[in-house]
Amino acid sequence: MNPKVFSVKLLVQERRGTFQLICILMSLLFGTIARLAVSQRGYNFDFESYQLVVAADEQGLTPWQTNRYNYGPIWFYILEIFDWTSQKTGVSFRYQIVLFLTFADICLSFFVYKVRGTIFACLFFLNPISIIISGYHNQFDNVSIVLMCFAVSILETSRFDQFRQRDLVAIFLMGASVATKHVFFLFIPWVALRQEKPIKKVIFLISPYLIFIVSLAPFVGSSWDAIFSNVILYRSEANRPFWNLIGIDLAGDSSGITFIFVIVMCIAGLMTKKVALPQTLYLYCLFLVAFSPAIMNQYLAIAAFGAIGLFNVGFIPYFVYSTYWLLKNENGLQISRFEISWFDYLTKFEFQSFPVLLLFGLVWFFLKVNFFDKNC
Helix, strand or coil: CCHHHHHHHHHHHHHHHHHHHHHHHHHHHHHHHHHHHHHHHCCCHHHHHHHHHHHHHHCCCCHHHHCCCCCCCHHHHHHHHHHHHHHHHCCCHHHHHHHHHHHHHHHHHHHHHHHHCHHHHHHHHHCHHHHHHHHHHCCCHHHHHHHHHHHHHHHHCCCCCCCCHHHHHHHHHHHHHHHHCHHHCCHHHHHHHHCCCHHHHHHHHHHHHHHHHHHHHHHHHHHHHHHHHHHHCCCCCCCCHHHHHCCCCHHHCHHHHHHHHHHHHHHHHHHCCCCCHHHHHHHHHHHHHHCCCCCCCCHHHHHHHHHHHCCCHHHHHHHHHHHHHHHHCCCCCCCCCCCCHHHHHHHCCHHHHHHHHHHHHHHHHHHHHHHHHHHC
16 A cells, blocks of 8 residues: 555544544533533422432331332432432532433443444433433433443343353343333343243343342332332323324223233334344334333433434434423423424423324334345
């Protein structure tokens, strides 16, 4: 190769690397500042619940006995650490939560970087949905997603026909993810289906759930009734956005809608069995929110992760409208200084608009995969 040509290529690569580093550092700076800034708008029901949980522990109660805690114990342990460091160092309990959730978003950005590159990693960290949910709302779905991302990263390099030590680590992370929050409760069968040997399918199907059960074991004796009612029987606000949209109401029977939802998710797992595992993770996040029996503000951040991972122009309306919703919503930032009449009209449909916008992006993705990839 001509030495001049080689030196030019080397210079281009160096400048490209410098540009990427600048983009990453600027994104980290502005994204972190933005999360801290929106935290100044106040807080809502969920942060009040965290305060009640740590106060209840000082009185000898478990978090589930507050009737404001509906998850596994891992987030409770994290809150206890933040409460202790707050008392010892004077660092704000709230700021610790915001910074921890910001770190979780950084980890998710790294996972996006591995699959989609620098631009999409920066886009994820700077997307307003994640900024508002992590900075203001303080919901921690992203922590559960991070643990599952690490599990997927391990399984991606594993063999489905053999059981290795790294599989144990992946299984532990899957169980820890569910014990943090139940985001991936139905993703475990998706992973189990990929295993080739029957015994390995069974291990991957059962073990993560056992880890979740074991995590609750220390609290069962003192608060089984509270765990049963607030975790096992817990149902979020049964607004059924997608199902109401297509006219399936079942006379308001949330159990029936939940059963249909589980069937749909199982079918989706079968259909995506041959899809690359990281893409499957993104698809799961999108299917989960689009077809969920209930959608609340924090679920929008789960779908945002999936939408960035499979990003196409079809997802742009989702990001634009979700941002507007979180800026205006009574459980969001409640900023009323500006109005967009068309968006305000959509808000009358509550959460029913979100499945439509997500499905628009999903259809675009599948059309591209089926019809356009060969020409790309």
